[in-house]
Amino acid sequence: MFRSMFRKASPSFERARFQAAPRSSCIKRALPAVALLASAAALPFVAPAQQPTPANVTADLPAGAMQAKATATCLECHEARIILQQRLSKAAWAKEVDKMTKWGAVVDPADRDALIDYLSTNFNPDKPAYEPQRTTDKNGAGRASK
Amino acid sequence: MKSRREFLKQVSKAALVARVAPGMLSWALPQGQSIPFPGEDGMILRSFRFVDLETPVEYFNTWLTPVPHFFVRNHMHEPIELDAGNWRLSIGGEVEKPLTLNLSELSRFESHSIVNTLECAGNGRSLQRPQVPGIQWGKGAVGTAPFSGLRLRDVLQRAGVKPTGKHVMFRGLDEVPGKVPPFIRSIPIEKALDADTLIATQMNGSPLTKHHGFPARALVPGWIGAASCKWLTEIKVLDAEFVGNFMSPGYRFPNQPVKPGDAVRPEDTHPLTALNVKSVISGPVDGSSLKAGKVVVRGAAWAGEADIVKVEISADDGATWDTAKLGHDRAHYAWRLWSYDWKPAKAGNYTLQSRATDSQGRTQPAAPVWNPSGYLNNAVDQVNVHVS
Numbered sequence: 001m002f003r004s005m006f007r008k009a010s011p012s013f014e015r016a017r018f019q020a021a022p023r024s025s026c027i028k029r030a031l032p033a034v035a036l037l038a039s040a041a042a043l044p045f046v047a048p049a050q051q052p053t054p055a056n057v058t059a060d061l062p063a064g065a066m067q068a069k070a071t072a073t074c075l076e077c078h079e080a081r082i083i084l085q086q087r088l089s090k091a092a093w094a095k096e097v098d099k100m101t102k103w104g105a106v107v108d109p110a111d112r113d114a115l116i117d118y119l120s121t122n123f124n125p126d127k128p129a130y131e132p133q134r135t136t137d138k139n140g141a142g143r144a145s146k
Numbered sequence: 147m148k149s150r151r152e153f154l155k156q157v158s159k160a161a162l163v164a165r166v167a168p169g170m171l172s173w174a175l176p177q178g179q180s181i182p183f184p185g186e187d188g189m190i191l192r193s194f195r196f197v198d199l200e201t202p203v204e205y206f207n208t209w210l211t212p213v214p215h216f217f218v219r220n221h222m223h224e225p226i227e228l229d230a231g232n233w234r235l236s237i238g239g240e241v242e243k244p245l246t247l248n249l250s251e252l253s254r255f256e257s258h259s260i261v262n263t264l265e266c267a268g269n270g271r272s273l274q275r276p277q278v279p280g281i282q283w284g285k286g287a288v289g290t291a292p293f294s295g296l297r298l299r300d301v302l303q304r305a306g307v308k309p310t311g312k313h314v315m316f317r318g319l320d321e322v323p324g325k326v327p328p329f330i331r332s333i334p335i336e337k338a339l340d341a342d343t344l345i346a347t348q349m350n351g352s353p354l355t356k357h358h359g360f361p362a363r364a365l366v367p368g369w370i371g372a373a374s375c376k377w378l379t380e381i382k383v384l385d386a387e388f389v390g391n392f393m394s395p396g397y398r399f400p401n402q403p404v405k406p407g408d409a410v411r412p413e414d415t416h417p418l419t420a421l422n423v424k425s426v427i428s429g430p431v432d433g434s435s436l437k438a439g440k441v442v443v444r445g446a447a448w449a450g451e452a453d454i455v456k457v458e459i460s461a462d463d464g465a466t467w468d469t470a471k472l473g474h475d476r477a478h479y480a481w482r483l484w485s486y487d488w489k490p491a492k493a494g495n496y497t498l499q500s501r502a503t504d505s506q507g508r509t510q511p512a513a514p515v516w517n518p519s520g521y522l523n524n525a526v527d528q529v530n531v532h533v534s
Contacts, residue, residue, distance in 0.1 A: 057181055057194050077323035079195040085272075085282040096279050104324020125276060133191045135183035135199065137214060 059084060066111070066118035073105050073115070083123060085130040090120040185355065187214045192281050196220040197357060201286035206428035206446045209475035209483055210261070211289035213350050218357045219266045219287060221329045221392070223321035225377050230361050235345070239315070239382035242306030249361055252345065255296035260342050260367050261477035263290045263448040267370035267397060267418050270514070270523030276406050278520040285426050285527065288448070290480050293365045295346035299339045302383070307335065311383035314338035316364045316375035331397070332388035333366055333373055337419075342367050342479070345378065367479040368451035370418045370521075372397055393417060400517055410518055421450030423510055424524040425457055425484070425502035432529040441488045443470070445527070448481035449504035456503040457484040461496050464512065464526075470500070490533045499528045 059080040061070050074083060088096070094116050101107045107115060181191055183199075190200040199218040201211065230249055238244040266287035268280050281287075302314070315332040322328050337343060346365040347354060354360040359376030366373035372392065387393060398415035425447035430436060447454045453476075458467035473483035490496060503509045514525040 077326070079193060081191065081193050082281070085192065086279060087277045087282075088279055089276070092279060103326045130282065132200075133179045133181050134202075135186045135189045135191055136180035137184060137187035138182045 062122050064118050064122070066114050069108075069111055070115060070118055073107055074100070077105070081132070083119065085132065086119075086123045087125045087127060087129075088120065088123060089125065090116060093120045093123075185214055186218070186357070189215065189217075190284065190286065192283065196223050198281050199357075200283055201289055203285050203426055203428050204431050205286075206426060207444060207483075209290065209473065209480070210350065211291055213291070213352070213355060213358070216289040216291060216349075216358065217266065217287045219281070219371055220357075220376075221320065222323055222326060224356060225319035225321060228319070228356065228360060228377070233361050233379075235362065235378060235381065237301055237305045237381045237383075239384055240308045240311035241302070241383050242308060243304075245301070245305050247301070249347070252296060252347065252362065255300050257294055258297050258342075258344060259292055259294035260344065260365070261290065261292045261480040262365060262367045263288065263421075263479060263481045264371050264374065265421055265424075265448070267372055267521045268519070270525070271520030273523055273525070274514050274516055274520045278518060280520055287371075288426070288481075290446075290448075291350050293344060293346040294348045294351075295344045295362065295365070297341060298343045298345055298364070298381075299341060301345065301381070302338060305383075307339075307383055310385045311335055313384045313387050315380075315382040315384050315388045316378055317380040317382070318359070318363075318375045319377035319379050327391035329375070329392055330388060330390050331372060331375065331392045332384060333369070333419075334387075335383070337366060337369070340367075346374075368420050370397065370421060373419075387417070396519075397521070398519075399521055403515065404517060406516060418521060420452075421448065422522050422524045423447075423449040423452065423454070423502050423504040423506075423508040424527075425500040425510065426527050427498060427500050427529050430498075430529065430531050432531075434529070434531045436490075436531055436533050438490060438493060438533055441490065441531075441533075443486040443488050443498055443500075444484070445470075445500055446481040446483050447472075447500070447502035449502065449506070449508070451479065452504040452506045452508070453478075454482045454502055455505050457482075457486075458501045458503075459486040459488065460499045460501070461488060461490065463497055464499060467501065493533050495530065495532050497528050497530050499526050501526045 061067050061080050061083065097107065097112060097116050097119070181194065183189070186199055188202060188205070190202060192198040192200055197218050197220050201215050201217045205211070205215045234246050234248055235252065236244070236246045266283060269283050269287035270285060271278065271280050272282035272284055312335050313332040314335060315330060317328065317330045320329045344365040345362050347362050349358055354363060359378070362378045363376045364374045364378055394412055397418045398412070399418055400410050401414050401416055404410050425445055427443060427445040429444045430441065443459055447457045454472065457470040457472065459470050460467045468486065470484040470486035476482055501510045510524050510526045512526055514523045
């Protein structure tokens with residue numbers, strides 16, 4: 001079920017996680033463990049069953065010459081909403097891009113300035129506030145409130 | 147906009163429904179905007195991958211926050227593999243006798259419970275100007291719950307802390323993407339040995355959910371949320387503060403006031419520890435249209451390791467302040483709910499403000515104390531309302 005969630009959430013995500021974190025290559029092995037947890041709901045130390053997640057959960061980066069490259073570079077590790085909600089100066093975006101590059105984002109040095117331009121053009125302090133979405137526990141599958 | 151009566155009716159209905167079926171709260175969602183998220187209902191979606199969820203302030207109408215409405219903060223991906231049977235907690239470093247414990251062994255320690263208000267250090271970051279990078283939390287990265295488990299102190303004492311042990315490091319099972327530094331932080335030994343600092347396995351009387359750190363998390367009461375490491379797997383006693391991104395430059399605050407653009411040297415900062423004094427207005431919500439008459443202004447106030455002594459309300463831009471009534475429910479590290487009966491003299495637009503004062507004599511500042519990472523924004527809260 002995790003496998004299908006990741007695949008639907010982002011086609012590149014599963015691949016990215018195999019590359020990025022060796023531990024996550026245990027996805028296949030994790031499945032029986034998750035099933036075990038779900039079936040043992042009466043035991044004291046057991047996580048609640050995780051539900052399959054529908055596909056329409058992702059957001060996209062805005063159109064532009066750097067959209068494809070930014071998507072490939074940034075969304076390997078996190079989703080678009082983390083970018084969509086920022087309202088930063090160009091200098092602050094430059095710091096973020098350089099920090100993320102240090103943390104493993106693959107940015108061709110020839111693309112660095114264009115990427116910073118793309119981010120600061122779309123997500124600067126003059127842009128209207130980001131309107132976040134809300135979650136819904138559609139099937140009432142959440143744990144009972146206490 | 148809803149009238150006050152409709153608003154209160156819906157809030158009380160929501161509180162009623164929340165005890166029965168959290169899934170039925172979808173009336174609060176803008177049509178077509180909600181994202182299915184099992185176990186998390188009506189939450190503000192700051193990020194889906196990795197998961198960061200904020201509680202809408204209007205949910206802060208109960209002393210204890212139901213788990214489906216409790217904010218979720220992750221720095222990276224949640225662990226994929228969580229098998230309670232194979233889970234182990236190692237305790238090592240500056241100790242006489244390193245230990246490895248499984249869940250069954252943990253459960254044999256004396257149990258202890260505390261009610262704690264947990265708040266992300268970045269709560270309110272989006273209200274700073276100019277804005278700074280990070281999850282753009284509004285006012286709802288905070289919640290209150292009973293946590294239970296065992297005392298960290300008991301485990302450390304069994305391992306035998308050497309005199310060289312000055313700090314205690316926590317490592318979680320977070321899945322680290324790319325070359326991101328792992329989420330590891332430490333707390334000073336004094337706080338680790340405090341009788342209320344826990345290795346928590348339960349929240350609101352049930353096992354921790356995955357989003358909240360199943361099967362065990364640190365729970366460092368009264369301190370910033372980042373101190374309470376989730377999916378705990380390793381405890382290490384160190385002779386000095388842990389050196390890593392999430393201790394420095396992360397989660398540090400300037401020693402002196404700084405202005406946007408100032409270069410702040412690491413040696414001029416200190417690690418964040420306890421929360422500061424703060425209040426939030428849970429109703430009426432910002433932008434409400436109200437009918438003249440008595441309006442009940444409600445909210446919550448908290449102060450980390452200190453106690454709330456007073457919450458004041460102003461309806462005239464801070465010219466005069468009246469004292470709100472504090473709720474009966476209280477616990478050392480937990481927020482106090484408060485309410486205030488407001489009788490607007492005439493129709494018009496009003497800004498309602500709330501200001502808390504604590505037992506250490508601290509009072510909320512009028513404006514955010516700007517800092518480069520947007521931490522600990524505890525400015526006086528305010529909502530704008532219209533009275534007809």
